[in-house]
Amino acid sequence: MLSNRQTPNARSEFLAGCRDIAPVLVGTVPFGFVAGVAAVGAGMTPAQGIALSFVAFSGIAQLVVAQLVAAQSPAIVTLAAVLVVSLRFLMYSAALSPHLAHLPNRWRVPLAYLMTDQGFAMGTQHYGKAGDRYHRHWHLLGMGLTLYVVWQAAVVAGAIAGAQVPASWSLDFVVTLSFLVLLVPALRTRADLAAATVAGAVALVAAGLPYKLALVVASLAGIGAGVIVERGHRR
Amino acid sequence: MSEWLVILGAGAVTFLTRASFIVFADPHKFPHAFRVALAFVPASVLAAIVIPGLAMPHGTVDLSLANPRMLAGVAAVGVALKVKNPLVSIVAGMAALWGLQALGG
Numbered sequence: 001m002l003s004n005r006q007t008p009n010a011r012s013e014f015l016a017g018c019r020d021i022a023p024v025l026v027g028t029v030p031f032g033f034v035a036g037v038a039a040v041g042a043g044m045t046p047a048q049g050i051a052l053s054f055v056a057f058s059g060i061a062q063l064v065v066a067q068l069v070a071a072q073s074p075a076i077v078t079l080a081a082v083l084v085v086s087l088r089f090l091m092y093s094a095a096l097s098p099h100l101a102h103l104p105n106r107w108r109v110p111l112a113y114l115m116t117d118q119g120f121a122m123g124t125q126h127y128g129k130a131g132d133r134y135h136r137h138w139h140l141l142g143m144g145l146t147l148y149v150v151w152q153a154a155v156v157a158g159a160i161a162g163a164q165v166p167a168s169w170s171l172d173f174v175v176t177l178s179f180l181v182l183l184v185p186a187l188r189t190r191a192d193l194a195a196a197t198v199a200g201a202v203a204l205v206a207a208g209l210p211y212k213l214a215l216v217v218a219s220l221a222g223i224g225a226g227v228i229v230e231r232g233h234r235r
Numbered sequence: 236m237s238e239w240l241v242i243l244g245a246g247a248v249t250f251l252t253r254a255s256f257i258v259f260a261d262p263h264k265f266p267h268a269f270r271v272a273l274a275f276v277p278a279s280v281l282a283a284i285v286i287p288g289l290a291m292p293h294g295t296v297d298l299s300l301a302n303p304r305m306l307a308g309v310a311a312v313g314v315a316l317k318v319k320n321p322l323v324s325i326v327a328g329m330a331a332l333w334g335l336q337a338l339g340g
């Protein structure tokens with residue numbers, strides 16, 4: 001990782017990334033804990049729950065896997081659901097790619113692996129700032145590594161000790177809140193709002209569908225609604 | 236056995252979607268309509284996760300004032316609109332839920 005390009009500038013960007021992600025970690029810890037608990041609660045061994053977290057590093061994907069493993073869904077259905085909740089990564093990846101296009105694969109592959117909802121939101125904010133952008137990938141790396149270490153520690157704790165937390169604490173609500181705080185700033189235009197409203201309504205109406213298909217159907221309906229409103233607005 | 240397959244598959248799917256444009260493809264080579272649709276993915280997927288989490292606390296839709304998760308969610312949205320720090324909204328939402336549960340229980 002260290003190269004002759006590492007200067008105090010790279011170091012300061014890295015440390016700024018570690019600092020900038022810190023406010024998010026208070027949501028990350030209980031969310032990771034819940035994901036660890038959910039994996040074991042679904043019938044996976046603690047080792048499987050932890051392995052899932054290390055390879056997927058995505059709270060919502062881990063929760064979807066836990067829910068569908070618990071429901072004994074076929075593997076292909078589970079992976080289709082993981083793909084749908086991971087579609088947002090496509091959009092994040094497309095938005096970040098111009099900033100990272102000049103970097104070699106030894107940078108782009110780990111930065112892609114470490115990309116999260118929070119890291120993307122703060123990373124694009126940081127790239128939007130004025131000034132020298134030459135070392136800004138170190139900022140992404142600082143955020144990504146910090147979040148990764150804290151997340152995995154929380155998942156391990158949840159997978160090992162999880163079943164002890166009383167249900168009355170409603171710790172699972174942290175998951176909903178973690179996504180709610182991302183949703184609110186994502187609603188910038190009328191078309192965004194239409195997409196979210198339709199997706200939310202369809203998610204409730206379609207809740208009876210098997211294998212969590214409601215999530216897939218609702219997401220696609222929301223995307224369609226957003227596109228339609230955007231086109232109507234342009235005309 | 237099948238759990239391990241799902242675990243490896245989930246790792247592949249999450250990595251490939253993350254790496255899609257950063258590592259493999261140039262987004263400008265895709266049709267404009269595709270990029271327009273991508274722009275609505277976060278709002279749609281996040282809402283499809285959040286709304287049932289608020290409105291279906293026990294597997295059935297409950298839009299009444301007796302549903303503390305919905306009220307706590309509304310409170311968290313109110314805070315998120317005012318305060319940029321996500322931590323403040325999460326703490327406010329949990330505090331509201333615990334407060335409402337204490338009142339209701």
